[in-house]
Amino acid sequence: MQFLRTLCFNVAITFMVVAVIGDSTCNLCQQNHVKCVNETHFSLCLDSVSPDQVMQCPDDQVCTSYAKFCMPRGVVPPSCGSDAVVNCPSCDGSSLFVCTSRTTFQMCDGDKLSSQITKCKDNTFCAIGQGQFCVDRCKAMNSGTGLQCDRESPLQG
Structure with a gap:
């Protein structure tokens, strides 16, 4: 019984962390050092890289706040979502x-x-x-x- 409580607790915490991490906005530097400028384009937030250099995620991928900042569309929500389209x-x-x-x-x-x-x-x-x-x-x-x-x-x- 304790195992199930611990498992449910861990799953709930994971979903809360994912919700917080994935809830960013456009044009703000995220913890992964990426600024999503729209659903598919980003710039790097690093002192050694020009901030006006905009790059594009590969086809069918979206910009996210995760460590792997371009992920397949539909797997996770984009950081800069459809409200910014x-x-x-x-x-x-x-x-x-x-x-x-x-x-x-x-x-x-x-x-x-x-x-x-x-x-x-x-x-x-x-x-x-x-x-x-x-x-x-x-x-x-x-x-x-x-x-x-x-x-x-x-x-x-």
């Missing part, structure tokens, strides 16, 4: 251009996207809302607006 803007007749992914933008024709997809230079993010087409990673992540479109690539169609 950025919706991509759409053409609504008020903008000439919109970001259609993290690194691309397209021209609007009223409420429709043109077929021409324009890609930002390497290491820059789309920043139409910041009055520029593309800005460096640090400026995009540290701006008041953050990422304007958190899609990996523009939707085709």
Whole structure:
């Protein structure tokens, strides 16, 4: 009987620890020395590494607060969860251009996207809302607006 109580106690403690460890927010350095900037991208919180260097987890993995900071999607919740997901803007007749992914933008024709997809230079993010087409990673992540479109690539169609 004592064995079952001890086992139940240990299981309960484990779940509480996992809940606390997994409950982080975006853009804050975690105990694993990683700052998740969205569900799949992170930067390292180390003095020897530039803080504006954003990296991506492998395909089908999410950024977590665990020692192994990129883990398979669905196994554990991402540190920077779906409440932080950025919706991509759409053409609504008020903008000439919109970001259609993290690194691309397209021209609007009223409420429709043109077929021409324009890609930002390497290491820059789309920043139409910041009055520029593309800005460096640090400026995009540290701006008041953050990422304007958190899609990996523009939707085709």
